[in-house]
Amino acid sequence: MSALAAVRRAVREFLATVEAPAEVCVAVSGGADSLALAEATAYVARHRNLRTRALIVDHGLQSGSAEVAAQAAAAVKELGVDTAEILTVTVSGKGGPEAAARTARYRALREALPGGEGLVLLGHTLDDQAETVLLGLGRGSGPRSLSGMRAHDAPWGRPLLGVTREQTRGACAELGVEPWQDPHNADPRFTRVRLRAEVLPLLEDVLAGGVAAALARTAAQLRDDTEALDTVADRILTRAGGPEGLDVTVLEAEPAALRRRVLRRWLLGSGVRELTDAHLRAVDALVASWRGQGGVWLPGNLEASRCRGRLSLSRPEPTTPIPPTTRGD
Known part of the structure; x- marks a missing residue:
């Protein structure tokens, strides 16, 4: 199966498991993950009579960010998305620039939904899930953190948690699209970047491959356990x-x-x-x-x-x- 077909299948299977609204939103940065996700969503939505809307957040943290956002909007329109909207945010607050940008981005995406209700698809991949688990392990987090990101945590949807970053890049290559390369994704000042560039490749080498997929499987297993224990805890809370x-x-x-x-x-x-x-x-x-x-x-x-x-x-x-x-x- 081609990379593009794998991304489209992941989106199709995800939308079949949720109650999709008439308009599905896709968060787009201009990178390979979000562009591949936007195209696949538009492709699947056409067959289900759904509309698609791209939401591009301009954090204003880099020179030329407005131009990058405009290029991303134009790219997704070419890929078949019905409408594209640029959301300009101000990044401030505690937790460092990475955490502050994430907080501002999620707030803007949620506020873009009518009444805060709907579905926003995010381009997190299997590799992102593996990095999240490693971060949790390094910080001594409990099983809730190690269970990683949920595929559906309304209003957020993550159809690509079983798709690798290599596949999203391959999908863009098949589409003839040149993704934007975020310089922050190569900046070693950020912990996640060093995990991606140094730690995971070393683990893949030492453990003879398959580490990212194994970490993602671990997250899925812990998520099942966590949800089961939470159900029991709710019953006890009702009694107590x-x-x-x-x-x-x-x-x-x-x-x-x-x-x-x-x-x-x-x-x-x-x-x-x-x-x-x-x-x-x-x-x-x-x-x-x-x-x-x-x-x-x-x-x-x-x-x-x-x-x-x-x-x-x-x-x-x-x-x-x-x-x-x-x-x-």
Whole structure:
């Protein structure tokens, strides 16, 4: 099977598994992955009477970025996409330029959807999935992170997680399209670039090939396990929950892996943000290692505490400083 046929088949199979809206959006950078995805989406959509819309995000981080965006818009129109729209964003915020650009890009893509609802296809490939798993391993992340990217996590769709970067390049060659080469993708200052250029090739050499595919399979297996455990955790949360917090007796009977999943879902659902493993384990200690200790402070100025056999969350009232005592002579 040719590379182009493989990309088209991946898109066809993905769209057959989801409830596709009348207009399918495709995020396009101008690189090989997104151009191949855009062409395949337009090809499949024509046979399903769907419209296609390309969304090109101009981050404004490089000289000539507006011209690159305009060229990408023109390229996808030539490849059969019905409409192409350029979204200009301002990149700022914490986490470094890579994380800030990703945040700005996803926000712009979501805001481009009517009411925030719809489907945006992203060009992440099997190689991207392998890099994501390696990043999670290097950072000591848990199975949720190691399970990688989901094929469908509304409104995002990733049809190419079983397609290699080599295949998307081959598809572009078959189409006679010259993809844009993002200089950031060769900049060793970025961790993902070094994984791509140095770590994965070394692993492929040492382990005699097939590493990227093996990492992607590992992600899929962990994702299945994670989703199964999350389903069980939801049932436990329903049993333990109540207006006064979580029933500790219900949680004490569960294994640590399930108990922490319940606590994680409860905390996130209650408004705790930027929850770390240290936060989660400290709250879990209120159940598993209870010795009358005080509450646990959490992001968002919240406190998890245990009282009368239940865990609860509260937002402590700010204390008013006592003015210094003055004495007259």
